[in-house]
Amino acid sequence: LQLSVLYFSSNPVKNTAFALRHAERAVQLGEPHAAYLLGHWYENGAIVPQDDKRAVFWYTKAAQMGDFAASHHLAVAYRSGQLGLPVDRHLAQSFTELTERLLDAAESPSGGEKD
Numbered sequence: 001l002q003l004s005v006l007y008f009s010s011n012p013v014k015n016t017a018f019a020l021r022h023a024e025r026a027v028q029l030g031e032p033h034a035a036y037l038l039g040h041w042y043e044n045g046a047i048v049p050q051d052d053k054r055a056v057f058w059y060t061k062a063a064q065m066g067d068f069a070a071s072h073h074l075a076v077a078y079r080s081g082q083l084g085l086p087v088d089r090h091l092a093q094s095f096t097e098l099t100e101r102l103l104d105a106a107e108s109p110s111g112g113e114k115d
Helices: 002-009 016-028 032-044 052-065 068-080 089-107
Strands: none
Touching: 016 032, 032 052, 032 068, 052 068, 068 089
């Protein structure tokens, strides 16, 4: 993931193909923030063409993998109809609850592990 960010942000030449490839590989290796990063890139057209459907796909994958920023982003998107999504209060609430669970797990002394 760090390689992906480095190659995307390195100046003066950006190696976007390398950044994209390594972010996708990081997702395959179980890194949820890489999926969030891909969602962000697709949402904003950063190193790929802007594509709300692909952004939602990657944000959803990130949320399912445990990225609370992605789940919060989806909660807001469903609540307000962003990213080409219909307003859906039920899904917004589901993602809000997921965000709260993920934050609680991250803040617990055991890191969300049960004794």
